Amino acid sequence: MHILITGAAGMLGRKVAARLVRDGLAGREVSGLTLVDVIVPEPPSGFPGRVDCLAVDLSADGIAQRLIDGRPDVIFHLAAIVSGEAEAEFEKGYSINLDSTRDLFEAIRRAHLADGYRPRLVFASSIAVMGAPLPYPIPDTFHTTPLTSYGTQKAICELLLADYSRHGFFDGIGIRLPTICIRPGTPNKAASGFFSNILREPLVGKPAILPVPDSIRHWHTSPRSAVGFMIHAATMDLGAVGPQRNLSMPGLSATVGEQIEALRRVAGESAVALIRREPDATITRMCESWAPGFEATRARALGFTAEDSFDQIIRAHIEDELDGQR
């Protein structure tokens, strides 16, 4: 089984590759991995099969065709530039997040017409396809009215994915990821970074800044669950999904206050004391327009699962990123 991952140098791409190497896919061994990103992805450790790690610009002519020439059985299309960059650089955002995806879909369609090729394609979408005003919880049938170019590009790719799947060119499924929390690594400048920072940093004895009130409610899942969504999407029976191929994933709706209470339970008062409140009106306003939580009824019925509490999310982080120690 040959698997292609775009965006393979990113956090999710690396974790999906590692999981495939560890577990295979649906009981089948992974014999080949093609990992692509704008920088050379690292090959996952302990993989005995063939691995091609490529640094390519997915938006360049002929690249999608070249990737599909290898006829991967499963494609995880995770590559994207992030929200802030897509908003600031309009043309680059559309080129990478929309045109590259369409190039990939078109290369698959041409291969399908040539020889009946029909891979499983798992697309990483985002709750950014939703835009305020948003109800809580957001039903599966709620409209996509994004308020960013990034969200617009993801919503367009969702529509293309459903149409190409309906025509039988590939077997696609779009996964609307919640905000990933706790994001490993170091604090970054994303406006949403604090959701992870206020847990990850205190867990290793470092301070973290909280720019919003405790009452802010948002929609989270762990990196571990996000990888689980991807693997399940790659292996599930899509016959049960029908033509509506884009699914809001399950997750955990929690306020910042509830995050902090979970930190207190798992890591104690000393960890909580490392959170410094520095209210930021701009970030608070942005957060108030983000998705507070989803029903995710269809995805749950289709077997997607996520954490029930922030205690679990914190413990998953300790196990997966801190070797179980703190």
Add this chain to the structure above:
Amino acid sequence: MHILITGAAGMLGRKVAARLVRDGLAGREVSGLTLVDVIVPEPPSGFPGRVDCLAVDLSADGIAQRLIDGRPDVIFHLAAIVSGEAEAEFEKGYSINLDSTRDLFEAIRRAHLADGYRPRLVFASSIAVMGAPLPYPIPDTFHTTPLTSYGTQKAICELLLADYSRHGFFDGIGIRLPTICIRPGTPNKAASGFFSNILREPLVGKPAILPVPDSIRHWHTSPRSAVGFMIHAATMDLGAVGPQRNLSMPGLSATVGEQIEALRRVAGESAVALIRREPDATITRMCESWAPGFEATRARALGFTAEDSFDQIIRAHIEDELDGQR
């Protein structure tokens, strides 16, 4: 005031041009009209200003740029290939219905960046952006999960329109048109054609075939109201609309049986007797997946209006297409 209409040779384009010539736009005189389509549009009669009638392929390189070089104040973008053709000819559908629209939007964006140009752009979308299963009535916040490539292309253009408007490149508004009834002209092969045929033909003493049961419910508006939507969209204050720029228009939800009862009231038993029932399972199945009706709360609040009864729709047809005679 200079106005550009794409798809100007179509039924709606011709009627919009005629209305502009008759009434101007928001009290301003129309001094120039650019009418484009794949065939040369006819100039509206009685127009003293400058009119350019062009037969162009909107998807050809440089065409959008050329149209925008004239800096039209208002653009009615109505051009599209129809649902059946877009479904059968995948590449052509995406080229005309998506890429041509994006070319037009991009030409406007470049002009905006060059000199601050920012026209009003009215886009003809469709209830085909919705896909079964559909509730009745469909709320304004219902998701767009089209089941045709045509609907997919319209839904994508809606997303682009909202994003380009949000960035300030133009002042766009997308109008989700109900099925137009009574469509003037001769019976065509569109699966939805019977909704008009069973009224238009008996009104002039001709027979018509009804392929579905009387219980089929659908969403209609007259050509007159559709023109009214376009004119209102071109002149209304968009400040009240906010970032959600695509609106499901008001219309009339009616069963086929209710259509026939209205025909009986307006034109008598002899007209109704000209309807011949020839049930067609395929057409019936298609109809059952179409939109039965919308709440259209936002559009009504923003001043869009449509008929309250099929009697009104039939009378509008008699006035507008049959010189008030029958």
